[in-house]
Every structure is written in structure tokens, then in C-alpha cells.
Amino acid sequence: xxxxxxxxxxxxxxxxxxxxxxxxxxxxxxxxxxxxxxxxxxxxxxxxxxxxxxxxxxxxxxxxxxxxxxxxxxxxxxxxxxxxxxxxxxxxxxxxxxxxxxxxxxxxxxxxxxxxxxxxxxxxxxxxxxxxxxxxxx
Amino acid sequence: xxxxxxxxxxxxxxxxxxxxxxxxxxxxxxxxxxxxxxxxxxxxxxxxxxxxxxxxxxxxxxxxxxxxxxxxxxxxxxxxxxxxxxxxxxxxxxxxxxxxxxxxxxxxxxxxxxxxxxxxxxxxxxxxxxxxxxxxxxxxxxxx
Numbered sequence: 001x002x003x004x005x006x007x008x009x010x011x012x013x014x015x016x017x018x019x020x021x022x023x024x025x026x027x028x029x030x031x032x033x034x035x036x037x038x039x040x041x042x043x044x045x046x047x048x049x050x051x052x053x054x055x056x057x058x059x060x061x062x063x064x065x066x067x068x069x070x071x072x073x074x075x076x077x078x079x080x081x082x083x084x085x086x087x088x089x090x091x092x093x094x095x096x097x098x099x100x101x102x103x104x105x106x107x108x109x110x111x112x113x114x115x116x117x118x119x120x121x122x123x124x125x126x127x128x129x130x131x132x133x134x135x136x137x138x
Numbered sequence: 139x140x141x142x143x144x145x146x147x148x149x150x151x152x153x154x155x156x157x158x159x160x161x162x163x164x165x166x167x168x169x170x171x172x173x174x175x176x177x178x179x180x181x182x183x184x185x186x187x188x189x190x191x192x193x194x195x196x197x198x199x200x201x202x203x204x205x206x207x208x209x210x211x212x213x214x215x216x217x218x219x220x221x222x223x224x225x226x227x228x229x230x231x232x233x234x235x236x237x238x239x240x241x242x243x244x245x246x247x248x249x250x251x252x253x254x255x256x257x258x259x260x261x262x263x264x265x266x267x268x269x270x271x272x273x274x275x276x277x278x279x280x281x282x
Contacts, residue, residue, distance in 0.1 A: 048223060049214060049223050049225075073203050074203040074204055074212055074214070074225055075225070076142065076212070076225045076227055076243060076245040076246075077141070077142065077245050077246075078141070078142075079142065079227065079245065080204075080212070080225075080227065082203060082204055082212075092204070
């Protein structure tokens, strides 16, 4: 059993809005980044069972970049997304909306290059960025 | 109305009893689909079985995509020979008094051919209400 890491955020927006901003490429390129030094200049997203996504992540100074790619295994609108990253690791994202707020819980299988703490901090930073972007755009 | 069907039902049984009722083949055949041939709560498990409804054979294909033992089960649900892409998710919610709430979410029903009344939201909703609120409820009461 792979080690899994969980990050979590409560966002002040209804789940319908969350779903749209989480999944539309025109929004993804604006919030998908762990820090100000990074950005996602390009995103493709085919959100359906068996569909693929590709987020191009690059350092803002252009020094380094990589493709973050995966395949969707489960898509339950407004409730649950499961995908596997190109390296085989699984990611689950639960959405629970109630009274204009949405709780997002994301669990992912750890990789072996970075420490657990580094990985948790990185994913949490992206999630926090999503929260900030969404709450500014509701 | 395009959202998923969501049905919640409370049972006097313990959470693990409800979990086994929705994941063990012999139990599932009793209250759910007698036609079911095989089932394992394992990610990647796939099974197919045919159910006759209103004189038409519908070949069901299930593929398990999420298993959190005792808590959550998700399978992809489609029909051979028909377009459509749906998921059924079961959540077991333990209650303080030792009883159990079961939540069912069926999403993607609108992707099945909507000119066939057997695939309509009303038909699916009635089916799930029967399964959870009558059939499974009676089965679990008998098992106690």
C-alpha cells in the first residue's frame, strides 16, 4: 500500500462554482501554482472517464518546466474526481458543498523524491491558491 | 434536472454489516441483483450480468474504481450496446447510536439514451428507492 498524503481546504463558494473553476483550463492557468515563482501557462482538460489532462508547469523565469499529466478514472460531478498521474500514482479529490461553502479534501500517493512534508506543503499551497483565486472571483 | 440521484437511508445494523451487504456476492444477490455472477470490492474488478426489464435484456457492466474498506465503494456503471457513462458511489456513515446511514449517489444518468424510459431519471430514482428503502432494509432486518 502506497503512503498517501491528505490536504484540505474549505472554500467560500458553492460547489457548482468550485467545479467550474477547478476544471476549466481558462481558470486552471490562473490558479494552478504552488508559489509565485511558478505558473501554468497551458492547460488541457478532458474531464470524463478515461479522459486525460495536461498542465504545463513552468518557472516564471523560464529556467525549468514540466508537464503534469494524468488520466481520469472516476468523475462524479460535484462530488468526486479520481485520476492517476502519468507515473501511476493515484489522486482522489472529494468535494462536499453545504450552505455556500465547499470542503475540498485531496489525497494523493507520495513519490520518493521529496519528503512527505515537502509534498504536503506543495499540494497544500496549490489548494490555498485555488481558495484565494475562487474567493476573489465568486 | 441533471444532478446525480442521491438517496440516504438509515439502518439499525452496524456499519460493517451494511458494508458486507453491499460488497459480498451472496448477500448482494439476495436484496440487489440475483443475476449478479461475481463481485469483489477491489479496484479494477470488472463484472457483467444481464437484467431483463420490461421484456428487454440489459447487459450491465460494472467496474470498481474506488474502495475504502468499510467506508466507501465506487463503481462505473454502463450497459453493453448503449452509450452512457455513470458512477454509483456508496458511503457508509456510522451514527452515534451504533446504527448506520447509507448514502447512495448515482451520477451520469443523463448520459444514457434519454428516449428510453428505462433509463429515465424517474425510473432510476424509483429503482434505487426500492433497493435501499425496501429491499435492503428488509434484508438487514431479517439478518439481525
